[in-house]
Amino acid sequence: MKRSRHSLLMLGTILGSSVFAASVQAQTSASSADEPMVFEEVSVVGSRIKRQDEVSNSPVFTLSGDDLNATGLVSMGEMLQELPGVGFSLNSNGSGGVSHGTSSINLRNLGANRALVLVNGHRWVAGSGTRGFRDFVDLNTIPQSIVGRVEVLKDGATAIYGADAIAGVINIHTKKMDGFEVNAYGGSTSRGDGESMSFDLTWGQTFDRGSVLVSAMYTDQQEIYTEDRELTREPLNSWSTTNPNGRYTGTPLGGVLTTIAGRDGTSVDDFRPYVDPADRTNIYDHTYVTGPLRRYAIWGQAEYQITEGIHATAEILYNNRRSDQLFSPITPRVRGGEGYVLPADHPFNPFGEETGSSLNLTRQLDELGQRVNLQNVETWRFAAGLDGEFSNGWSWEVFYSYGKNDSTFDSLNQINMEHLALGLGSNDACAAVSDCVPINYFGPLTEAMTDYLRYDAHDEHGTRQHDLTANITGDLFEMPAGTVGFAGGFEYRRESAFDNPDYFVGASPVLNSYRTTSSAPREASSGSYDLYEFYTELNVPLLKDMPLVHDLNIDAAVRYSHYSTFGDTTNTKFGIGWRPVEDLLIRATFAEGFRAPSILESTPAExxxxxxxxxxxxxxxxxxxxxxxxxxxxxxxxxxxxxxxSGNPDLQPETSRNYSVGAVLTPKAVPGLSLSVDWYRIKVSDTITSxxxxxxxxxxxxxxxxxxxxxxxxxxxxxxxxDGPVNLNTTTVEGWDMTARYQVDGTDMGDFTFLIDASYLTNYTDELVNDDGSITVQEREGTSNVLRESIPKWRGKGSIQWHKGNWSANYSARMIGSTDEDPSDTTAGDIPAIWYHDIAATYHFRDDAMSITMGVENIFDQQPPVSLVNTNVNFDINTYNAKGTFGYLRFTARFGG
Known part of the structure; x- marks a missing residue:
């Protein structure tokens, strides 16, 4: 934990405030008779200072509206997860995953909670909807219909935006438009499953003093089952030893037994020896490769010019996400040593004598049906702000947002273990309870038995966020090389979360010593923290129009934060941009990063x-x-x-040091061409991990x-x-980002945009501290030896967009590099590199008032590579998907405006 450097912060704030006040006075009285031409200033993610150069000293990748519309994907999570700089991330793949319908973004493979997600430059509330709450943003709570463009800052930005921006920042800009826009979309895989449909309606109108925009969206994505893909039909780790006829040990008959199919299990003649592997069961049959997901949302945004210098904005969002997962029927845990005893006189005891403590009954209870987990997540967000300009051109903003997630999680077709113990136990004890039903565990369960055993658990949880920011930016003074830019501000934020699990699931059992139900119990928990922060940012032009120095500027930022949980910290960032000639920018940054322990990580609830x-x-x-x-x-x-x-209340914050060096070439001799290459290195200390x-x-x-x-x-x-989170290790990632974009307009063949974006990971090292103080170094680049965590060295994506007359088309190719499942083996590349190819064509009617798009994703039906580590569905569900070829049709109509 770093102590505050108040002097540096106060110096910047006093300097900015003093010069700003003098500038207001001078410019208010100055004559405006001879004003120079003014170029529009823009804000780029990674800086609060408005500037005329959109190419910043920090590496930023932008997805334009055309880039977003050129795909057949219907969620922001799916789009962002295909970027080369993004690693294994949560999605809807696999019932056995931990996403529960959540979509995350994992920049630099450093984890979803180390990337900051902004909407219009402001924070978004953390997700919920699993067994508890999350500590990162669920991208499925942000409707795609409102997105205009996306900026991805591939650099640390704690000094600019505060905590969590260790790996980078995702800034989503909402769209603005006049008139109506209607989009209808539908698609299916070549195998006739995984159907997806989406419909959205957006209306916007600009008035004399303001504007309003309203957007409504509905999306429905259907499931894909394991048996419908050859890759996932059979689990690689063999079938489970359980089965619907049971696997019984510790009975008076001795040995390992199973019930003969079709018998009712009431006689010793109904049993035979269990035969392995013939009596095993595929418990993953008819579960999900890709789970269903339904979302609907409404978004409203309004702006109003109150006076010439004061502008008001307001935003409101409601988003509902529903998802589910499908599992095999329950196999309850019945152990004699945990209180389950079958008396000799029990009506369904085929052995004629009481069972002992060595009893071990394992049976898949098909009569209860498959287990289902259901999530219903409601997201609300309200925001309002004032902004404007002073007469000297300085801009100011005050913005408040309140966001919340309220979620329910239902676990259906579980077992009431207390009822099972009572139904298997003493006849007198069962008779004393009015609704008790004796259980025949060795034969078919009747409807009365299943109704008595079934338990449906219900959890409720949520997150809350209050965020108040105030910013000011403008020009401090002129230097020979240009104007010194300044930004400063304040932020107050409060985060809270609660988890109210099913009371009976978490209660202490009475009739057995294991659990009350087959659902996993946990303690109710809640937590909160708040913080206030001050920051200062400067952009200083040092040299201009000199030999080998077209211009040279530096960025500097410092942010002081005070947390209610552990105290204060100060973090800085420095950047330098040097143009030896106008066409070439050479840039470098150094940034200190910071992440406080989240409520999920620090709350000591088991x-x-x-x-x-x-x-x-x-x-x-x-x-x-x-x-x-x-x-x-x-x-x-x-x-x-x-x-x-369990969470750990003794956790300390993570800190990081981020370095980047790169170059951007935009040659005037080749208009429309831009080339960039950036090296980065991020070292995270005191990494919070399990x-x-x-x-x-x-x-x-x-x-x-x-x-x-x-x-x-x-x-x-x-x-x-x-298991649980600790400040366990040091994590270092290092690599290269390369982007080439070339736009050619007005050729005889039409307009073209070419894009190549690639990422190469040279180093990913975890240094783990062992119990004896020694350090184990794990080199993870190019490996896939951890479940659902493939970390290829190479990732890349390229596309060609074409437009001529009424026609446009797009072709894209995406590559995920090879990985090694066994780093101790000298044979590299156990999992080969794979390529996905997509194509789409659009016809535009009536001056683009209407358009229809036909597209095919994964035109060569590439299936995920087989993974021996990920043995349940046989591939890494957080890196690949098994949809295969997917065709879609999209219709767009625009009216008015």
Whole structure:
């Protein structure tokens, strides 16, 4: 934690305020008879200072309206996740994922909570809708219909925007228009599934003193099932040992038994020995490769010129997102050592004697139907602001926003474990409860039994954000090389979140010692913090029109922040831009980054969950040091382990140092051409992270480290794994960004825009501190050895846009580089590089008043590469998708304006 450098901050603020006041007085009395020509000034993400040069000292990539309309994607998350600088991110792929309908943006592979998402330069509320709340923005709460363009700052910007901007900033600009615009969209994969439709209506009108815009949107994306893709039909880690006929050990008959198909399980003759692997079940059959997602939203934006110098804005948003995930029918945990005893006189005890503590009953209860998780997320945002200009040209702004997410999470077709214990237990105890139904666990369940056992859990949670900002920017004074630009401001922000899980799920069991239900319990939690910040930013032109110096300028910014949770911090940023000639900009930046522990990370509420992981000790561990004592007969069922995670109130903030050096070439001899290349290096210290279930299991098995975080029963089965966030390590990423854009207008063949955007990762290093103080260095660039975390060295995207007369077309190609699933193996490239190719053509009617687009994504039906690490659906769902070829049709009509 860094202490405040008040003197630097106060110097900049006093300097700006004093010169501003003198400038107002001088310019108010000056004559305006001989005014020079004034060029429009613009604001570029990464700076609060308005300037005439859109090419900043920090690397910025812009997606224009044409770029956004040239794809067949219907969500901002899908579009942004295809950018080369974006790594593995949450999306709707896979029921076994952790997205629960959320869409995230993971810049530089540093995590979604280290990239700041802005809308019109202002923060957006954190997401919710999973089992609890999030600590990053869910891009599915921002309707695509309102987006005009997107700027991606590939640089740290804590000094400009505050915390969370370690990896970069996404700034989404809403559209402005006059008249009506209607868009209708529909599409499907070549296999007839994954249907997607979208409809939006936008109306805008400009009046003498203001404008208004209203947009409404509805999107419906349908599911794709595992059995409908060859890649996902069979899990690579083999089928589960559970099945609808059961796998029973510890019964009076001894051995491993299963019920004979078609028998009712009431006689010892109804059983036979369990045969492995013939009696296994594919528990991933008829689950989702891509889950369904439905959204509807309405957005309103109004502007009004109150006086010549005061302008008002207001915004309102309502967004509703509904998503679900589909899982195999429940397989409840029935252990004799946890209170489940089948009495000798039970009506459905086929053995004629009471079961003991060694009883272990595993059966998939198909009669209850598949488990379903449902999310319903409502997002509200209200914002209002005043801005204007003083007579000297200085601009000011005061802006307030309030955003909130209210979410419900329903887990359907779970089991009431207390009812199961009562229905399997004493006849007298069951008879004493009016609605108790004796359970036949070894045969078909009747409707009365399933109704008695079924439990549907209901959770509620949400996030809140209040954000008040005040900014001022203008010209301080003239220097021989130009005008010194200044920006300064204040921000107050309050973040809060709550999680109210189902009360009965979290209650202590009475009739068994495991859980009240088969749903994962967690403690209710809530938290909040607030902060206030001051910042100062300067742009100073040093030299101009000299030999080898067309111009030379520097940027400097400093931000002081005070958090209610841990105290204060000050962060700085410096940038330099040098044009030896007008056509070439050479730039470099240094930035200090900062991220405070989120409410999710710091709230000490325990949450039981199932974490996807493959147990190295399955089968006894073949002599691995951390598997000593695990029986060779133990075999992991499925690919998840029972775990407990919790926040950590002792977390300290993360800090980072960001460096970048690059060049931008815009040769006048070749109008429309721009070339840029930038090197970057980001080092994050005191990284807040969890080890992760797979890493804990691997460390224990291979080295004996972290074994204290794992609990097993006598049979070897994992009964609990502890994980949670700690300031564990140092993370360093380093690489290159390269962009080439060439626009050619007025040729005989039409107008063309060519774009190539690529990212090369040279270094991604995690330095983990072990229990004994030693450091384990993990080099992760070019690897995919961690579940759902592929980190290729190369990513790239290229496109050609063409327009002539009434026709336009677009072709694009996207590449995800190769990765290695086993870095210890000298054979690199276990997962090959793959290419996706998309094409679309548009015909414009009546001077572009109407248009129709036909397009095909992934025209060569590229399927994800097989991954042995991601064994449930056999590919990395956070990096690739299995839709295959997808065709779509879009109709657009514009009226008025």
């Amino acid at each position: 949450r039981a969950t199932n974490l996807v992981a493959n147990d190295p000790c399955s089968g006894g561990g073949a002599g691995l040091v951390g598997c000593a004592g695990v029986p060779a007969t133990y075999e992991q069922a499925g690919n998840a382990v029972t775990a407990t995670v 080890l992760g279930s797979q890493r804990i299991l691997n460390l224990c098995a291979n080295t004996g480290d972290k074994c204290d975080l794992i609990s097993r029963d006598a049979a070897g089965e994992i009964t609990n794994l502890l």
